[in-house]
Amino acid sequence: MRNSMKLAILAIVAAGCCALYLFHELNGSFDYALPRRVLKVLAMVITGFTIAYSTVVFQTITHNRILTPSIMGLDSLYLLLQTVIIFFLGSGHTIIVNKQLNFLISVAVMIVFALLLYKFLFKKGGQQIYFLLLIGIIVGTFFSSISTFFQVLIDPNEFQIVQDRMFASFNNINSDLVWLAVGIVGMVTVYAWRYLRYLDVLSLGREVAINLGVPYDSIVKQMLIIVAIFISISTALVGPITFFGLIVANLSYQFFKTYxxxxxxxxxxxxxxxxxxxxxxxxxxxxxxxxxxSVIINFIGGVYFIYLLLKERKAA
Incomplete structure (x- = not known):
């Protein structure tokens, strides 16, 4: 079966899932229930798009199919940022109450961290997959430990707000936040589309890409910025989903088998x-x-992640 046919079938299934979610047991409540369901579906589409796009691009740049931006510590940084803000400023502060401001600050901080991390990890190039994985786990564990420390000391009433942000949720979505994310993702996607053709060459490696005339360092830097923006938006919009990108990216590789x-x-x-x-x-x-x-995805993704590690070790 050709890939175009596979994509068409998957698109029909995706449309069916959206239609089922939107109209199942709607019971004529078009004015109240339908707009809220449309908002949740839109948030899930944005989240799925940003995580899938950023994971495939990130794995192409790192030349492996195990690392993801989430595994590199961005989710833990988001939780640390929210915990620190509530601990020092309180849940009634403008940064917490104003979801749009909180969203923009979270995205900006995560992008800066991602760029600093990527700069130190990739400036020499040729890093082994297990070294990159080790750095990501260490950074993520470090941020999680600091978050836990503040959560122990925080007021129990305010800890409830932190707890709500520890897991991805599509149940309480701010409409203005969704439309803000749509605008940012739309603009970044239009900008990133021109670089899509370079990814096929980047997957061949640094030396081959340079020999074929690709401005490797410039393209990689811009791709990393796009990855940081996308994964930051998805995390700030619905919360951390650590292993989701790993699942969908590797399923896509296995299902389509193309470069x-x-x-x-x-x-x-x-x-x-x-x-x-x-x-x-x-x-x-x-x-x-x-x-x-998120609990179901992280459980399945964790098992799949262990399987990929064992498979990689066996291949090595």
């Missing part, structure tokens, strides 16, 4: 929409909110 990134990225995005929208419908209708989608 063309416009196919891989599109496939990963459609798969992510199916997983998020369909998974959220199952959580709400089958499990009746007894668990959260």
């Amino acid at each position: 063309k990134h416009h196919v891989l990225i599109t496939g990963a995005v459609v798969m992510s929409i199916i997983a998020l929208v369909g998974g959220q419908w199952v959580v709400e209708r089958v499990f009746t909110f007894s668990t959260t989608l």
Whole structure:
């Protein structure tokens, strides 16, 4: 089966999941329930798009299929930032109350951190996958430890607000925040589209890409900025989903078996929409909110992550 046919089938399934989530048991409540469901679906589409796109690009740049931006510590940084703000400024501060301001500050801080981390990790090039993985785990653990320290000392009433931000949630989404994210993602996507054709060459390696006339350092730097923006937006919008990008990116590689990134990225995005929208419908209708989608994704992703590590070790 050709990849175009596979993409068409996945797109139909994704559209079916969205339609099921939007109209199942709507019971004529078009004025109240439908706008809220549309908002949640839009948030899930944005999250799926940004995570899938950033993960495939990041793995192309690092030349491996295990590392993801989330594993490199961005999720832990987001939780640390929220904890520190509430600990020192309180839950009634403008930065916490004003979700748009909190969103922009979170994205800006995470982008700065990501660029600093990427600069030190990639300036010499040729780093081994396990070294990069070790650095990411150390950074993530360090941020998590500091967050835990402040959470122990924080007021119990304000800890509830921190706890709400520790897990990804699509149930309480601010409409203005979604539209702000749509605007930023739209502008960044238009800018990034021109560089999509370089990814096929970048996957061949630094030396080959340079020999073929690709401005490697410039392209990689701009791709890393785009990755940082996308993963920051998804984390600040719904919360951390550590292993989701790992799942959809590797499923796309296995399903399409091509080097063309416009196919891989599109496939990963459609798969992510199916997983998020369909998974959220199952959580709400089958499990009746007894668990959260992020818990299910992180459990499956953690098992899959261990499998990929063992597979990589066996191949080495």
